[in-house]
Amino acid sequence: MRNERSTEDIAMGIRRRVFEHSMRNNGGYLSQACSAAEQLAFLYNEGLNLGEPVLPAVPKPFAGVPSADNPDYVTGAGYNGPFEPQYDRLFIAPAHYALVAYATLIETGRMDAEGLEMFNKDGSSVEMIGAEHSPGMEVHNGTLGIGLSTGAGLAWGRKRRGEKGQTCVFMSDGEVQEGQTWEAVQAAAHHGIDNLWALMDVNDQQCDGAMDSVMEVRDIAAKFRAFGAVCVEIDAHDLDAMRQAKAEPHEGQPLIILARSSPTQGMSFLQKRFPRLHYVRFKSEEERAEMNISIAAELGIDPIELETH
Amino acid sequence: MVEMVSRPYASAFEAFAVKNPDVLCLSADLTSSCEIDGFRDRHPDQFLSLGMAEQNMMSFAGGLGLAGYRPFLHSFGVFLYRRPYDQLMASVAYPRRKVRLMGFLPGITTPGGMTHQAIEDIAVMRSIPNMSILETGDATEVESICEAADSIDGPVYCRVLRGSVPRLFDTPIKVGEMRELAGGDDVLVVTTGIATEEALRARDALSNAGVSIRHLHIHTIKPFNEQALLDHIGSVNKGVVVLENHVIAGGVGSLVAEIMADNGVGKPLVRLGLKDTYAHGGSRGYLMKHYGLDAGALVRGIERVMGIETGIDEEALATARVDAVHSAVKAEAL
Ligand SMILES: Cc1ncc(C[n+]2csc(CCOP(=O)(O)OP(=O)(O)O)c2C)c(N)n1
Numbered sequence: 001m002r003n004e005r006s007t008e009d010i011a012m013g014i015r016r017r018v019f020e021h022s023m024r025n026n027g028g029y030l031s032q033a034c035s036a037a038e039q040l041a042f043l044y045n046e047g048l049n050l051g052e053p054v055l056p057a058v059p060k061p062f063a064g065v066p067s068a069d070n071p072d073y074v075t076g077a078g079y080n081g082p083f084e085p086q087y088d089r090l091f092i093a094p095a096h097y098a099l100v101a102y103a104t105l106i107e108t109g110r111m112d113a114e115g116l117e118m119f120n121k122d123g124s125s126v127e128m129i130g131a132e133h134s135p136g137m138e139v140h141n142g143t144l145g146i147g148l149s150t151g152a153g154l155a156w157g158r159k160r161r162g163e164k165g166q167t168c169v170f171m172s173d174g175e176v177q178e179g180q181t182w183e184a185v186q187a188a189a190h191h192g193i194d195n196l197w198a199l200m201d202v203n204d205q206q207c208d209g210a211m212d213s214v215m216e217v218r219d220i221a222a223k224f225r226a227f228g229a230v231c232v233e234i235d236a237h238d239l240d241a242m243r244q245a246k247a248e249p250h251e252g253q254p255l256i257i258l259a260r261s262s263p264t265q266g267m268s269f270l271q272k273r274f275p276r277l278h279y280v281r282f283k284s285e286e287e288r289a290e291m292n293i294s295i296a297a298e299l300g301i302d303p304i305e306l307e308t309h
Numbered sequence: 310m311v312e313m314v315s316r317p318y319a320s321a322f323e324a325f326a327v328k329n330p331d332v333l334c335l336s337a338d339l340t341s342s343c344e345i346d347g348f349r350d351r352h353p354d355q356f357l358s359l360g361m362a363e364q365n366m367m368s369f370a371g372g373l374g375l376a377g378y379r380p381f382l383h384s385f386g387v388f389l390y391r392r393p394y395d396q397l398m399a400s401v402a403y404p405r406r407k408v409r410l411m412g413f414l415p416g417i418t419t420p421g422g423m424t425h426q427a428i429e430d431i432a433v434m435r436s437i438p439n440m441s442i443l444e445t446g447d448a449t450e451v452e453s454i455c456e457a458a459d460s461i462d463g464p465v466y467c468r469v470l471r472g473s474v475p476r477l478f479d480t481p482i483k484v485g486e487m488r489e490l491a492g493g494d495d496v497l498v499v500t501t502g503i504a505t506e507e508a509l510r511a512r513d514a515l516s517n518a519g520v521s522i523r524h525l526h527i528h529t530i531k532p533f534n535e536q537a538l539l540d541h542i543g544s545v546n547k548g549v550v551v552l553e554n555h556v557i558a559g560g561v562g563s564l565v566a567e568i569m570a571d572n573g574v575g576k577p578l579v580r581l582g583l584k585d586t587y588a589h590g591g592s593r594g595y596l597m598k599h600y601g602l603d604a605g606a607l608v609r610g611i612e613r614v615m616g617i618e619t620g621i622d623e624e625a626l627a628t629a630r631v632d633a634v635h636s637a638v639k640a641e642a643l
Contacts, residue, residue, distance in 0.1 A: 063421070065587040095424070120420060122595035128591060129421040142424030143392065144361060167401040174404060175337070207338045214338055215360025 007239055010041035010107045015266045021116055023292055023304040026201040026282035031270060033100045035203035035236060035261035037219060039170065040097075040104040042242050043199065048088040048298075051081030057112040059135050062125045066132075077138035079110050085163035093147025094172035094201075098130030098137070104242055113172065131140050147171060148198060152188040152254070155196035166300030171200040173258075174207075176217050182227055188254040189228020197255040198270050201236065203263040207274035221258055227258045236261030267291060269294040312476040314448035318411075318469055319344040325455035326355055327549040331371060332381045332459065334518045335359055337366050343383035343413050344471055359410070367393035371400030372409045379407045379459060384474060385419070386412025386468060387426030390434070402437050405463040411454075415444070415468035415502060416554030417583075417597065422590035427468075429581055432559020434466045435531055443482065444468040446505040450528055453481030457528075460484055468502055487537060493521030496611050497541050497549045501527045501561050504552040507597070510604040510627045518619035520611060525563060535568050542569065548577035548614035552607045557582040579610040 005013075014037040022028030044050070055078035064070040081087055092101050099119065105111035115135060118124040127134045129142040141147045147169050155167035175181050188196055208214045217223075226232040227235035234241040236259030245257045263277045264270040269291050270277060282288035288306070296303040322345060338361040349356045359366040363384060370380040380430050382389060389410045390397055401408045412427060413418045419425045436444045440462045445451045451470055458465045461484065477489065490505070491498075491512065500508045500603050505526045515522055525538070542549055549569070551562035551591045562580030569578060597603040604626045612619055 062589055065589060067586065120590070121598075122591045124591075127422055127590035129425060131422045131589060133589075140422075142421055145386070145392075151602055172363050177338075177362045179362065179364055208340045208358065209338070211360075214358050215362065261393075267434065300578075 003171055004109070005045070006042045006287050007045045007117055010045050010104070011037040011295050012266075012299070013107040014041060014100060014103045017106060017116065018099055019267065019295055019299060020304050021099065021103075022215075023288070023306060026278060026284045029096055029099050030098050030261040030280040031203070031205065031277035032201070033103065033207075034265040034267050034270065035196065035263045036097060036201045036245055037099055037266065038237050038239055038242065039199050039201055039259050041107070042239060043090060043102050043170065044108040044110070046199045046243070047199070047246055048090055049086065049165065050090075051084060051087050051190040051291050053080070053110045054078040055135070057110075057115075057124050059111065059115050059118060062133065073133075074133045074181060075138050079105055079135045080138070085158075085161070085165060087165045088299065089138065089165065089167045091141060091147045091151050091169045092137060093141045093169050094144060095130040095140070095142040097135070097172070098128065098134060099172070101130060101136050102126060135275050137268065144172070145173070145175050147179040147185070148181055148184035151198070152193050152196055153185050154270070155188075159193070159195050166195045169196070169198040171198050171209065173200060173202040173217070173220070175200075175202065175219050176186060176223075182223075185224060185229050185254065185256070192250050192252040194250050194255055197250070197257070199257045199259060201261055202258045205263045205277055206277070207278045215274070218250065224250055224256045229254045231256045231258060232257045233260060235259075243269055266299060267295045268298060278308050310568065311464055312448075313473045314476055315473055316344050316471065316594055317448040317474055318454070319347055321452040322455055323351070323460070326381070327352065329379070329459065330355070331378050333357060333378050335366055335370060335380050335382045336384075336386065337361055337363050337384045338414075339384050342385070344616075345383055345480040363388045364393040364396050367396035367468050368400040369398070371404065371406050373428040374401070374404075374406030374408055379409065380454070381409045381458075383411045383413070384559055385414045385425055388428055389466070390427075394433070396398060398437065401464045402439050406438050407462070408464045409458045410464070410466040412466060413436055413469050413471050415470075417504065417600065417602065418470070418509065418554070418593055419587050420590045420592060423587045426588055428556050428588060429531060429559065429562065430466065430468070431553075431555050432563070436566065437557060439463050441532065443484070444502045444528055444530060445470050446502050446528065447477035447499075448474040449478045449480070450482050451475055455562040457482040457484050470503070477509065478533045482622040484527065484529050485534055487534060488526040489524070489541070490526055491522050491524035493523045493546050495521040495547050496523070496614050497545045498522050498524045498607065498611070499527060499549065499551045499554065499561065499565055500524070501530065503555050504554055504602065507602070507604040508552060508607055510620070512609050514621045515608065515611065515619070517625075518621055520604050520615065520619060522611070530564065533564060538565065538568055539572055539574065542574055542576060548579070549584070550579045550607065550614055552581040552602065552610070554602060555582050557584055565569065575612060577614050579613050581606055581610050584611065
């Protein structure tokens with residue numbers, strides 16, 4: 001399932017899809033597609049060794065939460081392939097990136113485009129905040145800062161079982177404000193968990209706006225190194241740099257790749273919204289129309305046909 | 310049609326805080342989601358941004374309490390007790406700091422799924438010594454929540470509604486009291502928060518079906534006026550139904566059950582809420598129906614207590630208020 005399309009092409013497809021969805025649905029997590037499209041495209045198209053999906057291309061409706069009375073419960077991890085020793089595992093730690101992650105599943109042929117039509121619809125498993133049962137998700141991460149710890153535990157356990165596959169956690173930079181992230185790195189370093197790596201979307205943004213205005217986190221690369229990780233900083237939109245960073249040796253240590261991204265990459269119109277980019281909603285029908293024309297042109301597509309309200 | 314009030318917390322908090330210089334506004338990166346963005350912009354000296362770091366915020370608030378301030382912490386309810394539970398215990402509840410926890414998106418009022426839905430917060434808070442609990446059910450209660458919370462000598466957790474909120478009442482919260490919304494004598498219906506609006510939807514249909522309801526709306530969950538509840542239970546001949554936006558275990562239904570058992574009240578009790586399950590993401594209307602938290606579920610509960618079938622169907626219940634997930638009154642998606 002790999003390399004049929006270039007990663008650049010997939011990244012463009014992700015932006016187009018998230019843009020189209022957000023135009024049609026009066027807003028969405030648009031800036032996360034701008035910052036993270038290359039990262040998610042890279043993970044699914046080349047960075048990870050994943051098997052063929054084992055769940056239906058059109059997602060099944062929500063089928064209940066884990067419970068003793070729900071023996072058929074499954075997570076959405078099957079979209080990333082089977083749990084086999086040689087394959088990698090991926091967690092999307094910032095679960096609000098779900099829209100971007102679903103678009104990636106579609107662009108890489110793991111889910112039908114129809115799946116996105118179910119986004120945030122009542123009774124659907126394709127949830128706005130990716131749940132454990134949502135396509136491509138294996139654990140609940142909507143409470144930010146818990147993903148890397150779970151990844152470290154899974155990686156340690158897999159290593160102990162002699163599995164060759166790695167564990168990767170896609171993270172957001174807001175997560176470095178949570179203490180748990182640092183506890184996770186500390187433990188991964190202490191236990192030499194080197195089958196663990198993280199790719200972090202460092203877009204300098206959080207809900208309230210620019211991170212520096214909300215809570216300064218300073219030199220996070222230096223912090224990660226001080227806590228015992230190998231840390232590489234790259235331009236998030238430079239795929240060659242991403243490939244090289246992934247190849248960085250990190251024996252006996254976790255690898256953290258800080259992908260410094262622009263929250264408006266590929267959709268320059270959004271710069272008008274800076275620094276309030278967390279969830280983009282249209283202020284008026286005029287703005288929506290203006291955004292539609294401008295961003296579509298930049299993405300090289302026709303403006304999205306909108307139902308009139 | 311019921312009046313809808315847009316963002317009642319925003320103006321109420323601002324009006325209250327400017328009169329009380331020792332009130333501080335703390336935020337954990339959900340400033341506009343908790344409707345305090347205007348306050349931040351207009352009163353930066355009284356606003357503290359603590360980033361997405363709730364554990365630190367909780368103990369920090371304990372420290373502010375030591376310095377004589379009364380911090381109002383703003384976040385989604387879940388992030389005020391799940392992650393920082395230990396800090397809540399040691400830094401706030403034990404020493405009885407005057408810390409006001411403003412928990413937004415109670416229960417299933419968020420499409421964010423398990424990680425965003427505070428479905429067991431009341432059970433948790435009820436079991437914490439020294440903690441008080443308030444819950445808002447309409448715009449007037451949201452408008453009076455700051456005053457009410459700040460009148461409490463110790464820590465308090467509040468379930469706060471946001472966005473577009475219906476106005477059901479015309480008097481503010483009086484801590485320790487309860488609202489009697491109907492004085493019938495068949496069944497006592499006890500509701501909190503958004504469940505009260507559901508009960509009001511069923512009111513006409515029930516009276517048409519000849520069921521006489523006594524209805525209590527509870528805004529003060531802890532401390533609780535036991536005697537008042539017992540008197541109301543004594544005034545109905547059939548039994549009690551509780552409906553709440555919370556898991557059944559440990560919530561207001563449990564509180565009522567404990568009071569009835571402690572006092573040897575031998576009347577039937579039906580507790581309605583989430584039945585020992587997590588919910589998932591979806592619109593409020595869908596979730597209320599799916600998990601049996603709506604007017605229809607209440608009618609079925611009343612029928613159980615009465616041992617009758619009223620024949621009331623969905624159509625007979627006044628139209629549900631439906632919020633579009635993407636509606637413009639919400640500051641953020643979440
Ligand atoms: C523990 C926790 N606190 C608060 C939130 C609410 N929340 C959702 S996203 C977010 C911050 C977003 O910043 P970041 O993680 O960097 O994501 P991005 O800006 O790239 O969207 C916050 C505070 C949460 N989901 N979990």
